[in-house]
Amino acid sequence: MGDTEFVIEPGRQDIVMIRAFDAPRDVVFRAVTDPELIPRWWGPHWLDTRVEAMEVRPGGRWRFVNIDASGREYAFSGVYHAVLRPERLVRTWEYEGAPAEVALETVTLEESGGLTRYVAQSVHPSVEARDAIVRADGAKGGAQSMDRLAEVLKGR
Amino acid sequence: MGDTEFVIEPGRQDIVMIRAFDAPRDVVFRAVTDPELIPRWWGPHWLDTRVEAMEVRPGGRWRFVNIDASGREYAFSGVYHAVLRPERLVRTWEYEGAPAEVALETVTLEESGGLTRYVAQSVHPSVEARDAIVRADGAKGGAQSMDRLAEVLKGR
Numbered sequence: 001m002g003d004t005e006f007v008i009e010p011g012r013q014d015i016v017m018i019r020a021f022d023a024p025r026d027v028v029f030r031a032v033t034d035p036e037l038i039p040r041w042w043g044p045h046w047l048d049t050r051v052e053a054m055e056v057r058p059g060g061r062w063r064f065v066n067i068d069a070s071g072r073e074y075a076f077s078g079v080y081h082a083v084l085r086p087e088r089l090v091r092t093w094e095y096e097g098a099p100a101e102v103a104l105e106t107v108t109l110e111e112s113g114g115l116t117r118y119v120a121q122s123v124h125p126s127v128e129a130r131d132a133i134v135r136a137d138g139a140k141g142g143a144q145s146m147d148r149l150a151e152v153l154k155g156r
Numbered sequence: 157m158g159d160t161e162f163v164i165e166p167g168r169q170d171i172v173m174i175r176a177f178d179a180p181r182d183v184v185f186r187a188v189t190d191p192e193l194i195p196r197w198w199g200p201h202w203l204d205t206r207v208e209a210m211e212v213r214p215g216g217r218w219r220f221v222n223i224d225a226s227g228r229e230y231a232f233s234g235v236y237h238a239v240l241r242p243e244r245l246v247r248t249w250e251y252e253g254a255p256a257e258v259a260l261e262t263v264t265l266e267e268s269g270g271l272t273r274y275v276a277q278s279v280h281p282s283v284e285a286r287d288a289i290v291r292a293d294g295a296k297g298g299a300q301s302m303d304r305l306a307e308v309l310k311g312r
Contacts (some may be wrong), residue, residue, distance in 0.1 A: 013169050013279055038168070059217060059235065079215065079235045081248060082256040090258045090281075092237060092248055099214070100238040102246045106281050123169055123279050125246075125262050151291040 003150075004143040013130050014123040015138070019146040021118060023153045025111035028118060029086035031153055032107070038064060041148035044141045047074075054079055062091065078102075093122075101129055117148070159306075160299040169286050170279040171294070175302040177274060181267035184274060185242035187309055188263070194220060197304035200297045203227075203230075212236055218247065218301045234258070257285055276301070 007016040021028050031037055035054040042049050043066050052063040052075075063077040078093040089107040103122045110117040120142070124130040163172040177184050187193055191210040198205050203222040208231075233296045234248035245263040259278045266273040276298070277292035280286040 011167075014281075061215060079237075079248070081250065081258045084256060088256060090256060092235070092260065094237065100240060100244060100246060100262075102237045102260060102262075104248065104258060104279070104281065106258075119165075121281060122258070123281055125170075125260065125277060127277055 004146040006139050006142075008130075008134055008139070010144045011127060013125070013127055014121055015130060015133065017120045017139070017142050017146070019150075021044075021113070021116045021150060021153050023116055023156060024114065025109045025116045026086040027156050028109055028153065031149065031156065032118075033089070037152055041145055041152050044144045045148060053077075056089075058083060078105075093125045095106055101125070103129075103133075160302040162295050162298075164286075164290060164295070167283055169283055170277055171280070171289065173276045173278075173298050173302070175306075177272045177306055177309050178270070179272055179312060180270065181265045181272045182242040183312050184237065184265055184272045184309065187312065188274075189245070193308055197301055197308045200300045201304060202244060208232075211253070212239055212245075214239060236248045257281070259285075259289075 003008050003019060005018040007018070032087045033056045035051045038051045038054065039049045042064060047066040047068055050065045050067065052065060055061055058081055060080045061077065063075060064082065066074040066076070068074075075096040076093055077096060078091050081090040082093070083089055091105055093105055094102045100151050103124045105120060105122045108119045110119070124133065159175060161174040163174070187277045189212045191207045194207045194210065198220060199222050199301065203224055206221045207222065208219040208221060214237055216236045218236065219231060222230040222232070225285065231252040232249055233252060234250060237246040237248070239245055243265050247261055248258050249261055250258045259280050260278060261278045264275045267276070
């Protein structure tokens with residue numbers, strides 16, 4: 001997983017992903033909320049990403065579509081809740097192939113000494129739903145996104 | 157708590173509320189998704205409720221305002237996600253006094269022998285956030301809503 005740390009405790013309903021970025025907090029916040037940049041870092045590197053909606057405000061929708069080499073599409077969507085610039089974002093997300101399985105994600109950015117600690121916590125309705133994401137290599141996809149985001153942030 | 161059962165396990169992030177209603181599942185589903193009926197059962201009996209939005213479809217908003225005897229208002233809101241009529245509803249909710257504290261609720265209705273088992277599971281971002289709801293007598297308010305809903309369902 002490289003420089004990305006995960007906290008996935010047995011019996012809990014959440015996954016916590018932590019990454020330190022060498023950039024100020026407001027730069028990281030702007031990067032993660034910029035629809036133009038999403039295709040450059042969101043998801044594993046072998047998939048293309050198309051942004052269909054990204055309304056970063058309470059009640060705003062987002063919808064991203066991953067496309068694999070054969071053209072097959074996998075859509076993810078949700079709604080933004082709290083947007084506390086530049087420190088916190090709360091949003092829901094679901095894989096549209098399993099629309100009743102919604103997760104609630106809280107992204108918190110903490111700055112210290114010029115580094116920004118990005119903490120993304122996803123809480124799922126059940127331990128089983130969380131464990132299914134873990135088995136589907138969700139952590140690997142997350143870690144790849146973080147590596148790609150680190151590249152995007154270089155020089156910003 | 158009367159006839160309403162709660163499952164609140166130490167160290168977990170969720171609250172599960174269970175109630176059996178003497179009505180078919182589609183009747184219960186229609187009642188809980190009818191904005192006209194919300195003021196008759198939603199919340200503790202000593203508060204009035206005004207429905208400002210209730211768009212029961214994926215992505216639809218809801219906003220209910222509780223009003224106490226002195227006229228003070230307490231607003232709750234969120235977004236509907238999956239709506240699988242008549243068996244499941246997934247929605248978020250927040251108390252607008254603490255907008256960064258969002259919870260994800262899944263309501264599941266199971267019918268058996270003419271009775272409908274209503275299971276509402278709310279998952280919170282942390283054990284602490286869940287426990288704060290428990291300390292604020294959230295379960296008592298929930299149980300009163302269920303008692304009032306049982307009254308509304310009588311004769312339907």
